[in-house]
Amino acid sequence: MGVVDLDLTADVVDLTAALVDLESVSRHEQAIADAVEAALTALPHLDVVRRGHTVVARTDLGRGERVVIAGHLDTVPLNDNLPSRNDGTHLHGLGACDMKGGDGVILKLAATVTDPVRDVTYVLYECEEIESELNGLGHLATEVPDLLRADFAILMEPSDGVVEAGCQGTMRVEVTTHGERAHSARAWRGDNAIHRAAPVLERLTTYQPRMPVIDGLTYHEGLNAVGISGGVAGNVLPDRCTVSVNYRFAPDRSEAEAEAYLRTLFDGYDVRVADSAPGALPGLDRPAAKEFVEAVGGTVNPKFGWTDVARFSALGVPAVNFGPGDPMLAHKQEEFVPLEQIRHCERLLAAWLGRTG
Amino acid sequence: MGVVDLDLTADVVDLTAALVDLESVSRHEQAIADAVEAALTALPHLDVVRRGHTVVARTDLGRGERVVIAGHLDTVPLNDNLPSRNDGTHLHGLGACDMKGGDGVILKLAATVTDPVRDVTYVLYECEEIESELNGLGHLATEVPDLLRADFAILMEPSDGVVEAGCQGTMRVEVTTHGERAHSARAWRGDNAIHRAAPVLERLTTYQPRMPVIDGLTYHEGLNAVGISGGVAGNVLPDRCTVSVNYRFAPDRSEAEAEAYLRTLFDGYDVRVADSAPGALPGLDRPAAKEFVEAVGGTVNPKFGWTDVARFSALGVPAVNFGPGDPMLAHKQEEFVPLEQIRHCERLLAAWLGRTG
Numbered sequence: 001m002g003v004v005d006l007d008l009t010a011d012v013v014d015l016t017a018a019l020v021d022l023e024s025v026s027r028h029e030q031a032i033a034d035a036v037e038a039a040l041t042a043l044p045h046l047d048v049v050r051r052g053h054t055v056v057a058r059t060d061l062g063r064g065e066r067v068v069i070a071g072h073l074d075t076v077p078l079n080d081n082l083p084s085r086n087d088g089t090h091l092h093g094l095g096a097c098d099m100k101g102g103d104g105v106i107l108k109l110a111a112t113v114t115d116p117v118r119d120v121t122y123v124l125y126e127c128e129e130i131e132s133e134l135n136g137l138g139h140l141a142t143e144v145p146d147l148l149r150a151d152f153a154i155l156m157e158p159s160d161g162v163v164e165a166g167c168q169g170t171m172r173v174e175v176t177t178h179g180e181r182a183h184s185a186r187a188w189r190g191d192n193a194i195h196r197a198a199p200v201l202e203r204l205t206t207y208q209p210r211m212p213v214i215d216g217l218t219y220h221e222g223l224n225a226v227g228i229s230g231g232v233a234g235n236v237l238p239d240r241c242t243v244s245v246n247y248r249f250a251p252d253r254s255e256a257e258a259e260a261y262l263r264t265l266f267d268g269y270d271v272r273v274a275d276s277a278p279g280a281l282p283g284l285d286r287p288a289a290k291e292f293v294e295a296v297g298g299t300v301n302p303k304f305g306w307t308d309v310a311r312f313s314a315l316g317v318p319a320v321n322f323g324p325g326d327p328m329l330a331h332k333q334e335e336f337v338p339l340e341q342i343r344h345c346e347r348l349l350a351a352w353l354g355r356t357g
Numbered sequence: 358m359g360v361v362d363l364d365l366t367a368d369v370v371d372l373t374a375a376l377v378d379l380e381s382v383s384r385h386e387q388a389i390a391d392a393v394e395a396a397l398t399a400l401p402h403l404d405v406v407r408r409g410h411t412v413v414a415r416t417d418l419g420r421g422e423r424v425v426i427a428g429h430l431d432t433v434p435l436n437d438n439l440p441s442r443n444d445g446t447h448l449h450g451l452g453a454c455d456m457k458g459g460d461g462v463i464l465k466l467a468a469t470v471t472d473p474v475r476d477v478t479y480v481l482y483e484c485e486e487i488e489s490e491l492n493g494l495g496h497l498a499t500e501v502p503d504l505l506r507a508d509f510a511i512l513m514e515p516s517d518g519v520v521e522a523g524c525q526g527t528m529r530v531e532v533t534t535h536g537e538r539a540h541s542a543r544a545w546r547g548d549n550a551i552h553r554a555a556p557v558l559e560r561l562t563t564y565q566p567r568m569p570v571i572d573g574l575t576y577h578e579g580l581n582a583v584g585i586s587g588g589v590a591g592n593v594l595p596d597r598c599t600v601s602v603n604y605r606f607a608p609d610r611s612e613a614e615a616e617a618y619l620r621t622l623f624d625g626y627d628v629r630v631a632d633s634a635p636g637a638l639p640g641l642d643r644p645a646a647k648e649f650v651e652a653v654g655g656t657v658n659p660k661f662g663w664t665d666v667a668r669f670s671a672l673g674v675p676a677v678n679f680g681p682g683d684p685m686l687a688h689k690q691e692e693f694v695p696l697e698q699i700r701h702c703e704r705l706l707a708a709w710l711g712r713t714g
Binding site for chain 1: 510525527529540541542543544545549551552554555558559561562566577579580581582583584585586588589590591592593594595598600601603605631632661662663
């Protein structure tokens with residue numbers, strides 16, 4: 001099969017529709033990555049590097065500042081929602097919102113801003129929707145961090161065309177209670193591990209979330225049981241009960257601090273960290289970030305969920321989410337993106353990058 | 358394959374060993390039931406009825422009183438614990454304790470007490486160790502209750518050769534809490550069903566058991582979570598959590614009273630009865646029971662676990678557990694029965710039934 005031809009001179013909405021129709025469920029990004037690589041390689045002002053199904057294209061004009069603009073190419077699984085459909089106001093279809101709209105903007109910028117006022121590194125990567133260890137951006141960060149070196153990064157995840165800065169960290173711990181089995185007809189011979197979990201749930205229900213203000217943004221932490229299990233048989237006192245607890249922590253707390261907080265809160269219990277990812281500070285004190293926020297209208301919201309901006313943050317690069325589409329529609333069968341938001345994001349970014357003509 | 362010949366003139370211990378070696382895991386009782394039926398049919402003083410793999414043998418001497426002496430023929434699954442082994446003090450092997458020792462006593466009594474002072478109905482039944490609806494004694498109680506009519510019943514389940522009277526009832530309810538799903542990064546948009554289960558566990562941990570005295574026996578109720586489950590995904594507030602609660606209630610409480618108690622205790626929650634079985638009053642005020650207790654030494658303990666004595670109780674027949682073997686060894690790979698307990702039980706029952714010679 002030949003490489004699909006992407007027309008980067010087309011309107012950004014039509015380009016987005018073409019990307020939606022290039023089915024690219026996670027682990028099946030070869031066709032879209034081939035098409036993107038071919039289209040970008042044809043542009044003389046860009047240096048293109050391909051790693052796996054991740055494509056990086058850079059200007060190298062010796063500007064005083066460099067910005068990364070990134071988007072993932074993959075989507076969640078097909079759900080009877082292809083091909084795309086343009087109703088005149090919205091573009092519908094798998095990935096339209098998360099995040100082919102952002103990818104369309106990136107490709108349009110890459111093709112049309114031939115002489116940007118700041119150097120740009122465009123990153124279109126694979127495997128964002130699945131296990132973290134397969135994430136294409138993560139692979140770049142680990143293997144070729146220099147490729148991501150920049151003063152600022154924009155991740156074009158859907159954010160309704162408004163800047164979302166930083167992101168909260170997330171840690172999941174398993175809090176296990178231990179008891180002793182006994183026949184439930186002679187309960188006094190045992191020690192019920194589910195009953196021992198009562199104070200664990202009590203601590204969760206009386207938890208008061210921290211809401212720190214960072215760079216003017218109010219974050220909102222959360223501590224929730226996301227799973228509980230215990231039980232041996234209908235006539236047996238269980239000797240084990242595990243509560244899976246998810247802590248979402250504001251980016252002024254490190255993973256180590258988050259873990260210490262949880263270990264203190266659940267002091268006396270068997271606590272095991274199941275998974276963890278650090279937050280990202282908004283970094284709005286950096287000049288590049290400040291200018292960007294002003295350029296796109298000044299409104300900034302805090303990002304509560306974890307996103308790949310944290311990968312930039314870990315490299316010392318302040319990063320924000322800014323892209324077309326309502327984040328609440330991501331992963332829904334009926335996802336769509338408003339045409340006007342695609343155009344709005346493209347227009348603002350092009351102006352900020354100094355497109356002329 | 359021919360019917361195995363059981364020698365009812367053998368010593369009761371050797372007879373028990375022969376029964377242990379006649380492998381009879383639940384649903385595979387044909388061979389042992391055939392052997393038992395053939396051996397009992399050969400005795401002229403007994404009328405034998407076979408239903409499924411349950412064998413009933415009765416004297417019909419017109420005595421003023423009738424007693425049922427019952428035991429199940431089936432065992433839990435084989436666990437590398439056959440054939441039987443007699444070490445001179447104990448008989449080891451699958452079912453030795455639960456309850457081929459009791460079965461051996463029953464067959465020995467049936468063969469040797471040819472002219473009892475009270476009419477006797479011997480019942481050797483199938484499928485006690487599995488689902489209640491297959492229980493052979495249960496089938497008799499439903500289909501031919503007249504066959505079980507008696508003034509008193511002795512179930513020869515292992516009780517260390519001491520009378521255990523009555524049994525506690527058991528009811529399992531599922532207490533479910535309902536909430537609303539939300540992404541755990543924006544917990545304030547949802548309602549965590551696991552957190553809502555905290556007061557359910559709290560009520561279980563502060564529960565104080567009733568310990569009513571009935572016919573001089575102190576019962577001991579129990580209320581325990583035997584299972585808990587909830588959870589959708591590691592980043593989702595769950596909308597449902599179910600606590601499975603087992604209530605063991607003393608036999609002065611009916612099932613309806615037990616259910617009412619639980620519904621009051623968990624008022625405001627979604628409570629569903631998952632299964633239930635009534636208790637059995639000890640019935641030690643009945644003359645036949647009193648005499649039996651005196652005949653076997655006067656010691657009586659309350660039975661905490663649920664047993665088939667409740668099936669007799671439901672028919673209006675007072676019943677007790679009395680048999681050789683430590684009940685704590687039932688279902689264990691290493692189960693055994695002390696030879697002296699087999700002989701002790703056989704001796705006392707034979708005397709009570711009026712064996713001469």
